[in-house]
Amino acid sequence: MKIKEKHKLRKPSGAYDVGCSSLYYEYERDEQKDEKQDEKRLIPCLCFYPAGEAQEGCLKKYIREEILPGTSGIDTNSYMNAPVADGKHPLLLFSHGYCLSCEANTVQFEELASHGYIVLSIGHLGDGSYELPDGSISKFDVSGLPEAVVADATKGVEIFQTYAAWLGGEGKEASFKEHHDYYERIIASQPNMIDRNELWVTDSLTALEHFLAEAERENAAFYSHIDAEKIGAVGMSFGGSAALKLAFVSERVKAMANLDGFFYSSMWHRPINKPVLLLQNDSPLGGHYLSFPFQNAASEAYLATILNSTHSNFTDYSEIMAENPISKSKIGDEEVEVALLGAIDPDRMESVMNALLVDFFDKYLKGKASRVIDFEGSLDDVILLRK
Structure with a gap:
């Protein structure tokens, strides 16, 4: 994978400068399903936020080279440990995609922070790569996962390719019950992935509790800067499932956005009862996975299909890739070449995601x-459905 050797992430469009800080929380788990697990679980986080007056401090390097090789020449727009801008700001909880990192959607974090949002990007130890409090790196290692989780994920590759083909074919004319039944079959085949996602939800709720409690201390960086009545959740891929689940388990969370993530949850069948934004790709190998949650939504819901995109377009890969890697995969019996990123212009992809997220959370x-989201034809390259 070839990364841009020298690059500055796109400048966010909001009025605020952006600050960033590293945070770490810890809690004791109630259940120990895996003997390898420690009694205490660490939650590494990055917080992006609207900063005060124009900054002249140290800009954050994008990510540690040990986590994503080739990125040492990439700079962000975020000033490390800058003071928080005056006033109270809405808070967004973010969970990254499986095996990624807290930095994986920095372009979106900076855009949202520049428009006045505090974004807490939550890490899930064992399922991603993170810098630890002592400066060492915890690198994602599939060999460290429980065997049952690996088995579900391996089985899921074929299941989801078949599902994507159905959604792009017969599924277009299928009834709600047919969509419901297909989702149910997939959920039944992935019990361990669902359990894993429950852990991510616990991480998110714990991080939220610690973050809000810490901000109540008068000498804390975020003291008097969080609007606790305006909290949202957003996630990419596996993290998108955690964001949707938070709608059911947290009264604090008022609105959610899912960036191209199948809804792994024991609550998959329950209609989402809070405003939700669902973004999905249209690849024949893995698109349209959010059609059923949209159909099943009981509150205001938006389903945005971004044309000519793939799953990886919903991360910073759109921004930082110097080349588009090609691999081979099968559609039915036919072997085809598959690009990591879709044909959509990378800059356009970032602009579309940023516009949808800012507009949605600004509204709710x-x-x-x-x-944007309530107007026909407001964005090229997007098919936008509303409920």
Whole structure:
């Protein structure tokens, strides 16, 4: 995978400068399903936020070279440990995609922070790569996962390719019950992945509790800066499942966004009862996975299919890749070449995601009138459905 040797992440469009800080929380798990697990679980986090007056401090390097080789020449727009901008700001909880890192959607974090949001990017130890408090690196290692999780994930490759083909074919004309039944079969085949996602939800709720409690201390960096009545959740891929689940288990979370993530959850069948934004790709090998959660939604819901995108387009890969890697895969009996990123212009992809996320959370957390999600044809390259 070839990364841009020298690159500055795109400049966010909001009025605020962006600050960033590293945070770490810890809790004791109630259940120990795996003997390899420690009694205490560490939650590494990055927090991106609206910063005060124009900054002249140290800009954050994108990510540690040990986590993603080739990225040492990439700079962000975030000033490390800058003071938080005056006033109270809405809070967004973010969970990354499986085996990625807290930095994996930095372009979106900076955009949201520049528009006045505090974004807490939550790590899930064992399922991603992170810098630890002592400066060492915890690198994702599939050999360290429980065998049952690996077995589900391996089985899921074929299941989800078949599902994507169905969604792109017969599924277009299928009834709600047929969509429901297909989702149910997939859920039944992935019990260990669902359990794993429950752990991510626990991580998220714990991080939220610690973050809010810490911010109540008068000498804390975020003291008097969090609007606890305006909290949202967002996640990419596996993290998108955690974001949706938070709708059911946390009264604090008022709105959610899912970036191209199948809804792994024991609550998959329950209609989402809070405003939700669902973004999905249209690849024949893995697109349209959020069609059923949208159909099943009981509150205001948006389903945005971004044309010519793939799953990886929903991360910073759109921004930092110097080349588009090609691999081979099978569609039915036919072997085809598959690009990591879709044909959509990478800069356009980032612009579309940023516009949708800012507009959605501005509407449902800040009470602003929509400029994008409620207007037909507001974004090229997007098929936008509304409920």
